[in-house]
Amino acid sequence: MESELDAKETSSSSKKKVKGTVYITEDRCKGCSFCVVFCPTGALAMGGRLNHKGYHLPELANPEKCNGCDMCGLFCPDFAIFGVRLKKKETKENA
Amino acid sequence: MESELDAKETSSSSKKKVKGTVYITEDRCKGCSFCVVFCPTGALAMGGRLNHKGYHLPELANPEKCNGCDMCGLFCPDFAIFGVRLKKKETKENA
Amino acid sequence: MSGTPQNPVEKLLRTERMPHIWCPGCGIGTSVNCFARALEQANIDYKNLHVVSGIGCSGRVAGYVNVDSFHTTHGRAIPFATGLAMARPEAKVVVYSGDGDLFAIGGNHLIHAARRNIDMTVICVNNFTYGMTGGQVTPTTPYSAKASTMPYGNFEDTFNLPNLVDACGAVFVARWTIYHVRQLTRSMTKALNTPGFSFIEVLSPCPTLYQRRNKLGDGVMMVQYFKERSTIENGANTADVALGFQGDIVVGEFVERERPTFIQNYNTRMEQVLGDAFVPYEGVK
Amino acid sequence: MSGTPQNPVEKLLRTERMPHIWCPGCGIGTSVNCFARALEQANIDYKNLHVVSGIGCSGRVAGYVNVDSFHTTHGRAIPFATGLAMARPEAKVVVYSGDGDLFAIGGNHLIHAARRNIDMTVICVNNFTYGMTGGQVTPTTPYSAKASTMPYGNFEDTFNLPNLVDACGAVFVARWTIYHVRQLTRSMTKALNTPGFSFIEVLSPCPTLYQRRNKLGDGVMMVQYFKERSTIENGANTADVALGFQGDIVVGEFVERERPTFIQNYNTRMEQVLGDAFVPYEGVK
Amino acid sequence: MSKKDIRICGLGGQGVIMGGMIIGKSASIYEDRYATLVQSFGPEARGSECSAQVMVSDEPIAFPYIRKSDVFVALSQGAYEKFVHELKDDSVLVYESELVALDDRVPAGAKRFGIPGTRIAEEDIGRRIVFNMVMLGFLASVTDIVELEAMRRAVSSSVPPGTEKFNLEAFDKGYAYGLEKIAS
Amino acid sequence: MSKKDIRICGLGGQGVIMGGMIIGKSASIYEDRYATLVQSFGPEARGSECSAQVMVSDEPIAFPYIRKSDVFVALSQGAYEKFVHELKDDSVLVYESELVALDDRVPAGAKRFGIPGTRIAEEDIGRRIVFNMVMLGFLASVTDIVELEAMRRAVSSSVPPGTEKFNLEAFDKGYAYGLEKIAS
Amino acid sequence: MKADPKAVNTGTHFIDGNEACAEGAIAAGCRFVAGYPITPSTEVVEHISRRFPRLGGLFIQMEDEIASSICFQGAIWGGLKAMTVTSGPGLSLMMEHVGLAAITETPSVFVDVQRAGPSTGLPTLPAQQDIMQARWGSHGDYEVIALAPNSPQECFDHAITAFNLAEQYRCPVFFMMDECIGHMLGKVKIPAADQIEVVARKFTSRPAGEFEPFRIYDGDQPEMVRAGMGHAIHTTGLTHDERGYPAMNPQTQDTLIRRLRNKILDHTDEISIYEADQIDGSDVTIVAYGVTARVAEYAVHLARKEGLKVGLLRLTTLWPFNDRLIREVADNTKSFIVAEMNLGQMVHEVERASRSKIPVHLLDHAGGGIIEPETFVKKIKEVVR
Amino acid sequence: MKADPKAVNTGTHFIDGNEACAEGAIAAGCRFVAGYPITPSTEVVEHISRRFPRLGGLFIQMEDEIASSICFQGAIWGGLKAMTVTSGPGLSLMMEHVGLAAITETPSVFVDVQRAGPSTGLPTLPAQQDIMQARWGSHGDYEVIALAPNSPQECFDHAITAFNLAEQYRCPVFFMMDECIGHMLGKVKIPAADQIEVVARKFTSRPAGEFEPFRIYDGDQPEMVRAGMGHAIHTTGLTHDERGYPAMNPQTQDTLIRRLRNKILDHTDEISIYEADQIDGSDVTIVAYGVTARVAEYAVHLARKEGLKVGLLRLTTLWPFNDRLIREVADNTKSFIVAEMNLGQMVHEVERASRSKIPVHLLDHAGGGIIEPETFVKKIKEVVR
Ligand SMILES: Cc1ncc(C[n+]2csc(CCOP(=O)(O)OP(=O)(O)O)c2C)c(N)n1
Ligand SMILES: Cc1ncc(C[n+]2csc(CCOP(=O)(O)OP(=O)(O)O)c2C)c(N)n1
Ligand code: SF4
Numbered sequence A, B: 001m002e003s004e005l006d007a008k009e010t011s012s013s014s015k016k017k018v019k020g021t022v023y024i025t026e027d028r029c030k031g032c033s034f035c036v037v038f039c040p041t042g043a044l045a046m047g048g049r050l051n052h053k054g055y056h057l058p059e060l061a062n063p064e065k066c067n068g069c070d071m072c073g074l075f076c077p078d079f080a081i082f083g084v085r086l087k088k089k090e091t092k093e094n095a
Numbered sequence C, D: 001m002s003g004t005p006q007n008p009v010e011k012l013l014r015t016e017r018m019p020h021i022w023c024p025g026c027g028i029g030t031s032v033n034c035f036a037r038a039l040e041q042a043n044i045d046y047k048n049l050h051v052v053s054g055i056g057c058s059g060r061v062a063g064y065v066n067v068d069s070f071h072t073t074h075g076r077a078i079p080f081a082t083g084l085a086m087a088r089p090e091a092k093v094v095v096y097s098g099d100g101d102l103f104a105i106g107g108n109h110l111i112h113a114a115r116r117n118i119d120m121t122v123i124c125v126n127n128f129t130y131g132m133t134g135g136q137v138t139p140t141t142p143y144s145a146k147a148s149t150m151p152y153g154n155f156e157d158t159f160n161l162p163n164l165v166d167a168c169g170a171v172f173v174a175r176w177t178i179y180h181v182r183q184l185t186r187s188m189t190k191a192l193n194t195p196g197f198s199f200i201e202v203l204s205p206c207p208t209l210y211q212r213r214n215k216l217g218d219g220v221m222m223v224q225y226f227k228e229r230s231t232i233e234n235g236a237n238t239a240d241v242a243l244g245f246q247g248d249i250v251v252g253e254f255v256e257r258e259r260p261t262f263i264q265n266y267n268t269r270m271e272q273v274l275g276d277a278f279v280p281y282e283g284v285k
Numbered sequence E, F: 001m002s003k004k005d006i007r008i009c010g011l012g013g014q015g016v017i018m019g020g021m022i023i024g025k026s027a028s029i030y031e032d033r034y035a036t037l038v039q040s041f042g043p044e045a046r047g048s049e050c051s052a053q054v055m056v057s058d059e060p061i062a063f064p065y066i067r068k069s070d071v072f073v074a075l076s077q078g079a080y081e082k083f084v085h086e087l088k089d090d091s092v093l094v095y096e097s098e099l100v101a102l103d104d105r106v107p108a109g110a111k112r113f114g115i116p117g118t119r120i121a122e123e124d125i126g127r128r129i130v131f132n133m134v135m136l137g138f139l140a141s142v143t144d145i146v147e148l149e150a151m152r153r154a155v156s157s158s159v160p161p162g163t164e165k166f167n168l169e170a171f172d173k174g175y176a177y178g179l180e181k182i183a184s
Numbered sequence G, H: 001m002k003a004d005p006k007a008v009n010t011g012t013h014f015i016d017g018n019e020a021c022a023e024g025a026i027a028a029g030c031r032f033v034a035g036y037p038i039t040p041s042t043e044v045v046e047h048i049s050r051r052f053p054r055l056g057g058l059f060i061q062m063e064d065e066i067a068s069s070i071c072f073q074g075a076i077w078g079g080l081k082a083m084t085v086t087s088g089p090g091l092s093l094m095m096e097h098v099g100l101a102a103i104t105e106t107p108s109v110f111v112d113v114q115r116a117g118p119s120t121g122l123p124t125l126p127a128q129q130d131i132m133q134a135r136w137g138s139h140g141d142y143e144v145i146a147l148a149p150n151s152p153q154e155c156f157d158h159a160i161t162a163f164n165l166a167e168q169y170r171c172p173v174f175f176m177m178d179e180c181i182g183h184m185l186g187k188v189k190i191p192a193a194d195q196i197e198v199v200a201r202k203f204t205s206r207p208a209g210e211f212e213p214f215r216i217y218d219g220d221q222p223e224m225v226r227a228g229m230g231h232a233i234h235t236t237g238l239t240h241d242e243r244g245y246p247a248m249n250p251q252t253q254d255t256l257i258r259r260l261r262n263k264i265l266d267h268t269d270e271i272s273i274y275e276a277d278q279i280d281g282s283d284v285t286i287v288a289y290g291v292t293a294r295v296a297e298y299a300v301h302l303a304r305k306e307g308l309k310v311g312l313l314r315l316t317t318l319w320p321f322n323d324r325l326i327r328e329v330a331d332n333t334k335s336f337i338v339a340e341m342n343l344g345q346m347v348h349e350v351e352r353a354s355r356s357k358i359p360v361h362l363l364d365h366a367g368g369g370i371i372e373p374e375t376f377v378k379k380i381k382e383v384v385r
């Protein structure tokens, strides 16, 4: 079963075409991939890079898909990632 | 409200005209009068006699009314009284 | 006198300890009468009947019944009884104690024993107060009633005992008052014959403390109140049977459900997983 | 970097203590995210927010939130929080702890705080096990699941947490899984804004112990199970929301009721009885 | 130094402790002397024997337990049986004359004052509950433990507000009965 | 008296304790000598550093804590950093060559034996989990702590029933790698 | 600081020790009590429950003693002065939280009105059997303060002392009454509020961010703080550093545990309250506390009348045990009789502290009643011979 | 009686102290365990929960330690041999039921695997800080037996001893492991069942009606009985007479409490297990127990290599404390060093019992790790000088 809210979130983003990006605190990440799996737009992917503890890090594999909904931030058990909406035309400096 | 069982007991006894009597262990009685008040036939009354602890004792004031239902025995918190049915024609020796 | 008939409760009593310490008009003894009759009706072999109490006036029951009986610590009758029931699966273990003992300090053990469906019958004498220590408030003291630690009237809400025990899965839940001696006896009989965790709440007068402080008269007056304001509603939804100060009382047998007992669950599961390697649990042999 | 936006959870964290000790894929941290967002939404002044935990992995939450926070003893977060709430009626007191802490050893305090309607929000991270001590059985471990002290699979029945808390009178009762981050956040917000005893059960993965022992995969797999088998049923009868091993899960906001809080009850009653002689209770002044 | 050791004993419900408390209050509050009170009960909540040991003195009292009593107030036969041995030749024995039957264990020199306190309370005041006040008044008249006025003030300040009048009335009845007794 | 003090240290999940246990078992059960094992962990349930102190001796061992190690098995860089100081001039250092980089803190006289154990486990056996068996086999070949046969029996009796084969396979791979190393 | 005049029941009273203890606590500023009824202590909380609604205080009867013994600590960290009250069986249940109070340095008062044990024992009858339990009953190493009053007046006076010591030393303070003292009525003079010295809680004035709740800035104790002051404090029962954060290593343990011990033991002399009477040159000195000290006083009086040279050392402070005092007394008397209503508890300390310079005799009692003065005198004669 | 061959894991093992303790309990006939998980003791019950289903035993994980500590007593009165297992915080919660076991003379084994406290302290790290708690932690007067094993082998051997002593003396027996010993693996030889002496419970053979469960018929202990034998027994935590009925008066109290004490203290010598090594003529004798005794052994070995005359007294039985032994050792050595992983607990007893004949030094440790052998040697040198 899909939960109600979840569905809503996805559709709303697709309607409005909001843009967003994520910030990652790499040393906190433990590579659980919650962010990747539960990103409603599929913007993230687990990357090949490891952090200092040897955990695989997620990366914004499809930046154009990210709507800044912060589901990744809500899901991340390690407070290592979060998403933000970008103001129109804004570009992200530190991907 | 009257409870169901209670009513039944009383009526059954009146139908069959069963006879009964009570036994009292006087030194245990604390004179609470549960037996008197909750005897369904009104056979008992608090008497004038006191036991060694100074408590008033119940007595079988209306022996003819007693049907031996043992409600007094069930109610007595001090295990000081109980009722028994008398076999037909039986008389009670130690009232 | 060999010809003299015997009070059925007599056989159950440690008669050398009579008279007991309970006050005139206290209802605890009345419940014991019902218990004695229920034992007869349920055909319980006294040798295999064990009574466990905590501390309190009601907790003194264990000291007056002439069976293997254990007066434990305040609130801990149930875990003691759990161990005893584990050692003696063929015995009937009865926990006889007060509202404070079972639901204040002992609340956790009660809900867990119910959850585990330990094979025991819990008889809770609810006199709305801590009798033994002089009439303090309990989780069952009705709103506004006075208690020695609630001199201006109780402002806490109460537990609805049947509902709480029901929520934990007890297989049999009943409530009676000591006015309902016959019904109480019948429910006790049923509980004794029901494997698993059964629970009976018995509303009982405490003339010396609860009633005196609340100007509710003597034992008889309380039982009369029980009589007048009780309605029997077998199968009532336990959520609806909460009590108020001198208000209406719903009594009856509220819950009957079937669940394997703790030991049955254990044996079934281990048998399943371990097969022949498992030595079925039988307690003391 | 002044321009970099901040994760809303950051403000709540004792960042100098990061990374935390929780395992990869453990859900406790996820619930803390929701909690941080709920605090924003409920407009809680951090100065008046106090977090109390017992002992356990979940019990470590108190150590990571940058507010007045108290890591107490195993099972006793609620009575500590009760005292704290009494001293600080204007504060919001949150108890954040695990299923074992709150419902095994701490069960009695929980049911009594609910009964008294102490003004606190209890967040129970239910990972079906004792994480901190290595994966023993808890009162929430589903039937047949393995645990270190249930090597052949659990044979005990569980508590239905929402039902138990409901039976004790909690004013707000909800259950979500950590898949339901938005809904959980919303329920937390509601709980924080509801005076009285509110309770939220959060089902959460414990990949290291519960899942490993039961071959249930990693954190993601558990959350995926939560996603697939959950149905939202706000207002569901709590008696119907019991959980089985990897079975269907009913989530939602089950109970909302109005009851005066403990302190309200106290002030009302004393005012009534003592009139002007009563000095209304305000905690620390 | 004037020191009096007083034993009051009877059944629960007779107001034994309250009686002792009023004596103690009289001395320590209204006469600014010293007093102690030690109480004991049986295990029953009700109906068990109940005893108060009161000491009144001009000086602080180290040891509050009675070895021999100067005054013994016996309110039940059981009480009498239990503590008659504490009496000395110069003790005063005060007793409820309808509840206690004396025998030859009372030392010859001891003074004895009996009063049907229960009946007086019931018949003259109409309240069994003031029995202890009757006894106190009686005690005040036949002994000199504390001043009459101190005792009356202690009664007033010890009973529930609104009941001062009939309690004092009972006290005075007992006092009067005592004066008569002494006179006779 | 022949006594060997062995430190094994690595990260949780590398099978450190199990490794130590197999050595201890080999000595105490299959050689009827003596062994002790003391373990320590960080506060985290997972991913923290994990160390085993193993002692093997012909006689009972009073004090099971290592002051200087005869053999140090370093399975992570952190482990190496933490315990390299325990090495003596005649110690043996066994290390996971792809996880640990040595430096000049290793005493000149100490023997060093590196093996890419993780890769061997993954590539040759296809199971990362047998990493510790590879290391044990390697250890067995480059040291003489316990007899080879005792160690192999301890492996068999320590792993879950049904997994003996590939565990021993891994062990033997490590052993063979060690023989090569020594030969070279 | 002085007591609050609105709360102090100034005047002369004839009350029992339990009520006097409650009044003392109120005078000391206690405004929160969490308790659970148990004979013979219940009158303390009963009295509190009558008084508090008029004083802005709150009594809560918790579900058990475990809850009580941590609930009041919650209130203390919320900023209130608070206590819990119990007797033996309840005290046993509180043991885990004595350790919590010790390690979190919570200024906490535990009132124990002692009855005879072990277990349920004799619930209505006296003993002094919880003395060692107060010192050693919780797991781990820690120190406590314990006082034993010996009259209703002292129940009032030293209840205040107990609260004051708790604030000064930030540790569990036991107020060890016994059933005799708790239930004995006596004259109690309650002074005017401005005559009552109360130690106010020393809340830090350091700003948030510059304050660590378990750091010593000056003096021997860290500064206190309460929830809601904006410091985002953290307390834990785990071994912790000066910020209060868990630091799970032997070094932190060593620093913390030794500090917790020394902050009390270094002040044994200041904490120690006792009365010494005619000890110098005595043939025997009685050591006693609580009700037994009253009996001792009487027995000593009887013995002296017979010409015996008997000294009396009454201990009000039981813990920390004053080794120095005992050693000094041992230099000035010929023997000790330690009298206690137990089978020998404090006598172990007297034996240890006196270093066997002189014989130490025990006059014990299994509980359920006082030591009779006659027994006492007999023992004195035996020892003096 | 001999152990049950079906249950004994005869052979040579390399296991930790916790597992060895579990195996010892099983060999001793324990078939019921009620426990609650707590580090570092949990492996004991984990092992039990794996083993019992094959042995007809039952492990129940109770809701807390309070429940565990009385549940197993219920099982014992039902006729089983049983134990409970915990660590410091749990032990604190069990205190009320230690007193119950003492007064009801329940043959009960409490296993405590010690970690560093107070309070939550250092849950995974060792200490020996519960020594005095085991003796004094419950209210009231009572005596206990306590053993401290110092190796996995002793965990096996003395778990059996603990059960045997419980049956012989019908009192609470504490099995005081420490985290080091509990988690240390070592060689454990488990003998054949017929080599293991097990004290069977001495059930009365007296017929119902002629048996009083707390009367001494012969020997020092009343005869045991179990529920279901038809005796209609009664037990209570109240002071009771020989029938087990409450008798609330000082006389009964005196008889009961003194008997409960003496039945143990009169047998101190039999209960006392210790090892004395090269004490006579030594300059200093180390007193140690548990893991510290292992460290001591090593330190003594180092010190002797340097030519120092050092004796070693290892106590396995901690309670009842063997005063006589200490006095005798004091006659044959010049000084004591008591080494323990606490800030000084047993040292009080050594000071007291040695009657200051010779100096008593303390080598303490706040917990969280062992005393380093180097520190030990340094201390020895300091003392010997
Ligand atoms: C640990 C502990 N705490 C408190 C007590 C004191 N105590 C004895 S009985 C009792 C209350 C009993 O109340 P309840 O169970 O309702 O029984 P009742 O006397 O009303 O029948 C209390 C608080 C105790 N004995 N032990
Ligand atoms: C009195 C006491 N008993 C036992 C423990 C050991 N203990 C610590 S945490 C814990 C269980 C925690 O389980 P839960 O509350 O579910 O938290 P989780 O770790 O699963 O988040 C236990 C039993 C303790 N610290 N104190
Ligand atoms: S903010 Fe996070 S969850 Fe949302 S779309 Fe971007 S990457 Fe996905």
Ligand code: SF4
Binding pocket: A024, A028, A029, A030, A031, A032, A033, A034, A035, A036, A057, A058, A075, A076, A077, A078, A079, A080, A081
């Ligand atoms: S959810 Fe967090 S911890 Fe997990 S992979 Fe993503 S960033 Fe890393």
Ligand code: SF4
Binding pocket: B020, B021, B022, B038, B039, B040, B041, B042, B043, B044, B065, B066, B067, B068, B069, B070, B071, B072, B073, B082, B083, B084
């Ligand atoms: S047996 Fe008792 S209750 Fe029944 S009728 Fe006779 S007197 Fe009444």
Ligand code: SF4
Binding pocket: B024, B028, B029, B030, B031, B032, B033, B034, B035, B036, B057, B058, B075, B076, B077, B078, B079, B080, B081
């Ligand atoms: S019910 Fe029993 S105790 Fe009460 S008056 Fe009747 S016989 Fe006496």
Ligand code: SF4
Binding pocket: C021, C022, C023, C025, C026, C027, C028, C057, C058, C127, C131, C132, C205, C206, C207, C208, C209, C210, E045, E046
């Ligand atoms: S105090 Fe109340 S409950 Fe106790 S015996 Fe008396 S009436 Fe019954």
Ligand code: SF4
Binding pocket: D021, D022, D023, D025, D026, D027, D028, D057, D058, D127, D131, D132, D205, D206, D207, D208, D209, D210, F045, F046
């Ligand atoms: S053990 Fe389980 S609950 Fe604890 S941190 Fe790890 S995953 Fe989370």
Ligand SMILES: [Mg+2]
Binding pocket: C056, C098, C099, C100, C125, C126, C127, C128, C129, C130, C131, C138
């Ligand atoms: Mg009650």
Ligand SMILES: [Mg+2]
Binding pocket: D056, D098, D099, D100, D125, D126, D127, D128, D129, D130, D131, D138
């Ligand atoms: Mg959990």
